[in-house]
Amino acid sequence: MLSIKNIHAAIEGKQILNGINLEIKPGEVHAIMGPNGSGKSTLALVLAGREEYEITQGMVTFSGKDLLEMSPEDRAREGLFIAFQYPVEIPGVSTTNFIKTAVNEKRKYHGQEALDAVAFLKLMKEKMALVNMDQSLLSRSINEGFSGGEKKRNEIFQMAMLEPKLAILDETDSGLDIDALRVVAKGVNELRHKDRAILIITHYQRLLDYLQPDFVHVLYNGRIVRSGGKELALELEEKGYDFIKDEIGLTAGVQAGIN
Amino acid sequence: MVDVNHFKDRFKQLQSASPDGQIARIRLKGFDTFSKTGLPAPRNEEWKYTSISGLFNDKEYHFAADDGQPVFTRSDLDAIRLPGHQGANELVFVNGWFMPMLSAIRSPDDQLTVLPLEDAAKGIYKKQIKEHLGQSSRYIKDGIHALNTSFIYGGVFIHVAKRRELQYPVYLYHLSDAREHHTLCQPRSLIYMEEGSKMQLVETFKTIGTSDSFTNQVMEIVVNNNALIEYYKIQNDAANASQVSTTHIRQIGRGYAHAVTITLNGGIIRNNMNLILEAAGNEAHLYGLYMLKGHTHADNHTLVDNREPGCLSNQLYKGIVDDNATGVFNGKIMVQPQAQKTNAYQSNKNILLSDNAGINTKPQLEIFADDVKCSHGCTVGQLDETALFYLRTRGIPIENARAMLLEAFTEDILDQVKPKLLRKHVKQLIREHLSIKK
Structure with missing residues (x-):
C-alpha cells in the first residue's frame, strides 16, 4: 500500500531524512520510534505533503500511485490521513462545516454523491461515540479553545469520518493524560481494519501498549536503523535510545576498522 | 487640474x-x-x-x-x-x-x-x-x-x-x-x-x-x-x-x-x-470590512473625537487585499483635555493576497487627558499557511481551503451586521466575492 524507497528530505538546506525505506501493507500497524530530532515528524509531514520540505532523493508510492507528485488534498482524497501532533486552531471555521466539506470533497473525488444532512448527522454521531467526543465541540470553530485531549480526540474523530486507507498518527499520545490516552487508543483500535494500515509515530512505549503494533522501527539521524516486532519497543523502553546509538556507533566503528 | x-x-x-x-x-x-x-x-x-x-x-x-x-x-x-x-x-x-x-x-x-x-x-x-x-x-x-x-x-x-x-x-x-x-x-x-x-x-x-x-x-x-x-x-x-x-x-x-x-x-x-x-458616557462601535481586488482602492479614515468624560469607543477594521488593489486605514482618536476616563480602542487587521496588493495603515492618537485607556494595533499578514495545510490534508482543495479561511477572517465583522436578512445578504456577497459556491 505504501512503499517508501530511499527518501531523502531537507528543509532550509538542512538534511533531515537520509534514505528511509519502508513497506506497509493493508491491515498492518507499524510504529516508528526514535529520539528527538531523529526525523519522525518530518517523515509524517513529507508523506502528508508539506511543501516546505524538499525531497532530494527517493520515491514514495501509495496504492501504486506516485505520492510525491500529488497535492496534499489529493493525497487525502486517495486515502492518506495524518493526525497532527499539534492540531491547528482555526477561528471562524465551524468544525461541523469543515468536516462536512472534507467528507463531501472526498466523496466527490470518488464520484459519489454528497451526503445529505440527515445521513451526515447520523455518521457524525456514530463516529463521535468512538472517541467520546462532546457534541458541543462540533459547533465551535476548529480546535479553538479545545483542551489538548479534545484536540487529539478531534483528530481521531476526523480519521473515523474520512475512513482512510493509511492513517499516520504523529505523536498522538503527546500531551495526553492516562485517561485521554486510553480513550484515543480505544478509538484507534476500533478503526483497525484489514484494509487499513496505521503508522504510529511516537517517542514512548505507552501508546503502543494499547495499540500493539505488528512492526516497530527505530529512526535515528533520518534513517531506520533497526526494525523488529513489538518487543523492540519494550527493549527501547527498558534500555533507552542510547543503546541504539551505542550499537550504531559500534557498527560505524567496526566498519571504519574494516576500511 | x-x-x-x-x-x-x-x-x-x-x-x-x-x-x-x-x-x-x-x-x-x-x-x-x-x-x-x-x-x-x-x-x-x-x-x-x-x-x-x-x-x-x-x-x-x-x-x-x-x-x-x-x-x-x-x-x-x-x-x-x-x-x-x-x-x-x-x-x-x-x-x-x-x-x-x-x-x-x-x-x-x-x-x-x-x-x-x-x-x-x-x-x-x-x-x-x-x-x-x-x-x-x-x-x-x-x-x-x-x-x-x-x-x-x-x-x-x-x-x-x-x-x-x-x-x-x-x-x-x-x-x-x-x-x-x-x-x-x-x-x-x-x-x-x-x-x-x-x-x-x-x-x-x-x-x-x-x-x-x-x-x-x-x-x-x-x-x-x-x-x-x-x-x-x-x-x-x-x-x-x-x-x-x-x-x-x-x-x-x-x-x-x-x-x-x-x-x-x-x-x-x-x-x-x-x-x-x-x-459624557457616550458609546460608539465602528467596524469595517474591505475585500479588494482588481484595481480597487479603498481608504477608510476614522475619527473618534472624545470631547467629554467617560466615553467608550471601539474600532475594528479588517481587510483582505488581492490583485493590484490597495487599502488604507487611518484611525484617529482624539481625547480632549476634559475627556478623562476615556476608553478608546482600535484595531486594524489585514491579509495581503498578492505581491502587487498594498495596504497603508496608520493609527493616530492625540491624547490631551491623563486618565484614559487607549489602545491601537494593526497587523498585515498573509494567509496562515499552517491552517491552509491542515484543511488540505483533509482533502479540501486549496482554493476552497483559502476561501474558507478568508471567510472565517470576515466572520467577526459580519457578526456585527445585526439585522438578520441583511447579514445573510452580506454573507452572500462575501461568498460571491470569494467565489464560494453555495
Whole structure:
C-alpha cells in the first residue's frame, strides 16, 4: 500500500531524512520510534505533503500511485490521513462545516454523491461515540479553545469520518493524560481494519501498549536503523535510545576498522 | 487640474435658482472653501495615499441638474433593493437627489419624518437644520467636502421622533445614471435622532450604465440622549464607480452608535467615518470590512473625537487585499483635555493576497487627558499557511481551503451586521466575492 524507497528530505538546506525505506501493507500497524530530532515528524509531514520540505532523493508510492507528485488534498482524497501532533486552531471555521466539506470533497473525488444532512448527522454521531467526543465541540470553530485531549480526540474523530486507507498518527499520545490516552487508543483500535494500515509515530512505549503494533522501527539521524516486532519497543523502553546509538556507533566503528 | 470655474458657473446657477436663506448661506461658505482649497492633493496629509484629482482629469461630469429628472424604472430600482425591503422605509436617491416619488415611507408619521432638506429648512424642523446642517465642515475642511456643501440641493432630512424605536429600518439607495455621461452625484443628508429613539440605517450604491460615476456624499447624523443608531454602509459598485463618502455622527446626548462599513467593489473609495462624542458616557462601535481586488482602492479614515468624560469607543477594521488593489486605514482618536476616563480602542487587521496588493495603515492618537485607556494595533499578514495545510490534508482543495479561511477572517465583522436578512445578504456577497459556491 505504501512503499517508501530511499527518501531523502531537507528543509532550509538542512538534511533531515537520509534514505528511509519502508513497506506497509493493508491491515498492518507499524510504529516508528526514535529520539528527538531523529526525523519522525518530518517523515509524517513529507508523506502528508508539506511543501516546505524538499525531497532530494527517493520515491514514495501509495496504492501504486506516485505520492510525491500529488497535492496534499489529493493525497487525502486517495486515502492518506495524518493526525497532527499539534492540531491547528482555526477561528471562524465551524468544525461541523469543515468536516462536512472534507467528507463531501472526498466523496466527490470518488464520484459519489454528497451526503445529505440527515445521513451526515447520523455518521457524525456514530463516529463521535468512538472517541467520546462532546457534541458541543462540533459547533465551535476548529480546535479553538479545545483542551489538548479534545484536540487529539478531534483528530481521531476526523480519521473515523474520512475512513482512510493509511492513517499516520504523529505523536498522538503527546500531551495526553492516562485517561485521554486510553480513550484515543480505544478509538484507534476500533478503526483497525484489514484494509487499513496505521503508522504510529511516537517517542514512548505507552501508546503502543494499547495499540500493539505488528512492526516497530527505530529512526535515528533520518534513517531506520533497526526494525523488529513489538518487543523492540519494550527493549527501547527498558534500555533507552542510547543503546541504539551505542550499537550504531559500534557498527560505524567496526566498519571504519574494516576500511 | 480641476477647473474651479467649471464648478463656479454651476454654483452660480444653483444659487440664483434656489436662493433659500439658510441653505444658500451654507452653500456659499462651502464654495468659498472649495475655491480656496480645490480638490485635496497628496501633499495634504489626510490624502497622502488616496488621489482623487485624477478622477477629474480630462473628464466632465454631468450634474443631476443637467438632465432634469432622470428617469429610472421600477426594474432599475429592483436591481438594488435589499432583502427585507418589503418591511423597510426605502429612500431613493438618483444622481444624488432624493426622489420622494420613488421612495416609500412605511413607518408611521409619529415615528419617522422624511423631507427634502429645502422643505425641512422652512417648516417645523427649521431649528434642527439651522443648528446642525453643515456642522461637519468644522471637522473636515478639505475641498472635496466643501464641494458637496457648495451644492447642497435635493438632499434629505430624516427625523426620528422622541422615544420611538423604528420597527422598519431605513434603506437608502443611491443610483447613479451613467448610461450616457460620466456622472457626479453629491447626496447630502441630515438625520436627527431625538431622545430615546432607535433606528437602523442601511445604504448602498449602484451605478447604472458603463460610464464613470463619482459620488461625493456627506451625511450628518445627530444623536440625542439615549438614542441608538445602527448604521450599515454597503459598497459594491462598478469598477469605475468612485466615491468619497463622509458619515458624520455627533452624539450630543449620551447615546449609542454602531456602524459597519462593508467595501467590496468599486474604483477609488474614500470613507470618512467621524464620531464626535459630545456628551459624557457616550458609546460608539465602528467596524469595517474591505475585500479588494482588481484595481480597487479603498481608504477608510476614522475619527473618534472624545470631547467629554467617560466615553467608550471601539474600532475594528479588517481587510483582505488581492490583485493590484490597495487599502488604507487611518484611525484617529482624539481625547480632549476634559475627556478623562476615556476608553478608546482600535484595531486594524489585514491579509495581503498578492505581491502587487498594498495596504497603508496608520493609527493616530492625540491624547490631551491623563486618565484614559487607549489602545491601537494593526497587523498585515498573509494567509496562515499552517491552517491552509491542515484543511488540505483533509482533502479540501486549496482554493476552497483559502476561501474558507478568508471567510472565517470576515466572520467577526459580519457578526456585527445585526439585522438578520441583511447579514445573510452580506454573507452572500462575501461568498460571491470569494467565489464560494453555495
